[in-house]
Amino acid sequence: MATKVVIKKNTYFDSVSLMSLTTKANQIEGIEQAFIAMGTKMNKEVLQNVGLMTAELEEAKNSDLMIVIKAATDDLAEQSYEAVEELFIKKDEAIGASDIKYPTIDSAAKSIPGANLAVISVNGAFAAREAKKALENDLHVMLFSDNVSVEEEIELKQMAHERGLFLMGPDCGTAIINNIGLCFANKVRKGSIGIVGASGTGSQEVSVRIHDFGGGITQLIGTGGRDLSEKVGGIMMLDGMKALNEDDATKVIVLISKPPAKSVEQKVLAEIKNMNKPVVVCFIGGSEEAVVAAGGHFAKTTKEAALKAVILSGVDESKIDKHPLNLPLIEEVKAKLTPEQKYIRGLFCGGTLCDESMYLAMEKYDDVYSNIPKDPEKRLINIQVSEAHTFIDFGDDEFTNGKPHPMIDPSTRIDRFKQEAKDPSVGVILMDFVLGYGSHEDPVGVMVPAIIEAKQLAEQEGRHLEIVGYVLGTDLDTPSVDEQLKKLVDAGVTYASSSTNAGLLARGFVEKGV
Template sequence: MSTKVVIKQSTYFDSVSLMSLSTKANQIEGVEQAVIAMGTDMNKEVLKNVGLLTPELEAAKTSDLMIVVKAATDELCESALIAIEELFKKKGGSKSATEIKYSTIDSAAASIPEANLAVISVNGAFAAREARKALENDLHVMLFSDNVSIEEEIALKQFAHEKGLLMMGPDCGTAIIGNVALCFGNAVRKGNIGIVGASGTGSQEVSVRIHDFGGGITQLIGTGGRDLSEQVGGIMMLDGIKALEEDEATKVIVLISKPPAASVQEKVLAQVKSCKKPVVVYFIGGEETPVLEAGGHFAKTSKEAAIKAVVLAGANEDELNKRALNWPLIEEVRAKLTPEQKYVRGLFCGGTLCDEAMYLAMDKYEDVYSNIQKKADYKLKNIHESKAHTFLDMGDDDFTNGKPHPMIDPSTRIARFLEEAKDPSVGVILMDFILGFGSHEDPVGVMLPAILEAKANAAKEGRHLEILGYVLGTDLDTPNFDEQVKKLMDAGVTIASSSTNAGLLAREFVAKGE
């Protein structure tokens, strides 16, 4: 076995690009393993864990690009390195001929004085510095980078607040500003509903459901996942509410988050109470009473949040197709499952989609486990072993440390899916397929061979395996929404019309004696 290493000094690529390139590199013929990553301590630890760390790689700086290839022979390694170089060339060649590169934020701001927003995706060690430079240039910031300390986050958000700017992030993966989706986002129509979200896929889901119900979005302001923590204090969500309240085009505001810290929720709801526009509050797993007391409109699910938003924005509720649950289908699936098939297994790319399905299952069952469970007794001690009803956020750090996010590279989810499909106690496997900017070019297509294999194996054993899929996307998205749905249906997958319905169907399919 041969291993070849290339280190490109002072060569930076963002993590999303490198994850995508690593995925393609591992598909090169003859390659046993390939890693393309920046020279950070975390990435070196990953290389060490898989036995690929060399003294040369150990000495790489955080600003250096590391390329490692393992193959059967030196010749195969060299051939793979040439192919990887071609991948980099293709990535560079895809840029517009009119695109201009700037070496610093200062030079970019000086050359484009009309610019008012910077999207930053750099090594976490430099992210806070670059974000501050952007703020100093009076630019709103979307900071995709993570590995930014909470102290730096607080300082950046306080500085932005003082300047009247938005500081979205760190670790902010979704926004729609001026009808342009940034990082991970979907193509939705322009409308009169604004969103402030501390949850990426949750914000995507609500924006897509609003589109589905005939509404549209003015702005979708991301906050980053830690914004509503006790330490950060909800600075960005509070500023986001204010920004949308002052925006003439926005008539209704939707807030999306996992339950905030108690003191932060009080501050947010106090601002909801003083807001002159109607505010829909979707705090996943949150309580209704505090929201109602603040004059807000409580939503238990993402679908309910979207329905309330479009109705408040002017839609006639009686004319909406709310896509009610298909109870005849539920009875049909129940009849196909054996008494032993009692459990749901959810394998999710989207953390909030996982959360929603998990909370809906918890409304009906006690034995609901997850890698993101808040209840300690039901948090998986070993993420590689499912128990009873298990819902996995496969985009969580538990699964992505040193590996691509499943929205980019689904190989980890495919392997887990095939494993879960063998369990005779499993009646339903629920999966999401996320379309839009930044996602896999064919998220359904890459899963189809595994789906067909699992169904065939179950049939040989004389049992029905119900595979339930939800495609998060719109008719405006790429890849084509209808084509992705058709591929799943042709493979015998049941389709849910929303994240909410996916969770409800999954839990009802395995309900016994009802």
């Protein structure tokens, strides 16, 4: 086995680009393992854990680019490195050689007339500093970077609030501003519904369901997942609500989040009284009574949130295809499963999609576990080992620390899928596939070989393995949702028309008689 190491001094690439390049590099024939990242302490720890650390790499600085390639022979390693270099060339060509690159936010802000927003994706150690520079230049900020402290987040958001600016993030993965998708986002039609979301994939799901139901989006303002925590206090969600309330194009407002801190939820709901537009609230696991008392429109699920928003915006309800749940299919699948096949295993790229299916399962079953539960007693003892009904968010920090997000590189989820498919107590495996800017170019296609192999193995063992797949995307995305759905169906997967329906189907399939 041969390993080639190249360190490019003072060569910076943002984390999103490097995650994508690493994924593509690992698909090159001849490469056993490739790792492309900046020389940060965290990335060096990853190299140490996978057995690729060398003395040369130890000397790399934060500003240095590390390229590590493991192949069968020295010749293959060298050839593979040349192929990796081609990926960098193609990336530059895609950006455009004529594009001007600015060394600092200050110089960019001064040189680009009318610029009012900065997207920041740098190592977390430097992210707060760069975000502060952007705010000082009167730029709204989308802070994609994670590993920013809560204290820094509060300081930045208070600064943004005082300046009348948005600080979306940290760890904000989704936004649509003036019909332009930023980072992970889907292509949806323009319309009259505005979204403020403390959840990336939750916001994406609501936006694509609105599109599917015939509505459209004015703005999708991401806040970052911690915005509704006790410490941060919902600073950006409150500012987002006020901005959409003042926006003439926005007729309906949707709020989406995982379960917020109770005191912050109360603060957000109190603000609804100051709104002169309908506000639909989808806080997964939230209280209908509290939302209604505040004058809002309660939505238990993302599908319900989108449907209510579209109807409130003026779309004729009689013309909407609501995709009702296929009840005969539930009975058909239940009949195929043995009494021992009692459990759901949910393997998700999206945190809110995971939460939604998990909460739907918890309505029926007590033994539901996860790596992201609200109840600490329902947390998996070992995230690598499932218990009863298990729902895994592969986008959580425990799985992405130093690794690409599963929406970019699904390899970690594929390995876990193979493991779960062999468990004779599993009746249903539930998965999401997220399309859109920044995501894997063929999320279903890369999973199909493992799906076919798992179903064949189950059949050989005399059991039926039900796989439910949900594709989060629109007909305008590339690839389109229809193209991805065809691949699922051809592989023998049951597809769901929404995140909500996916969770309902899965829990129905494993329900046993009394």
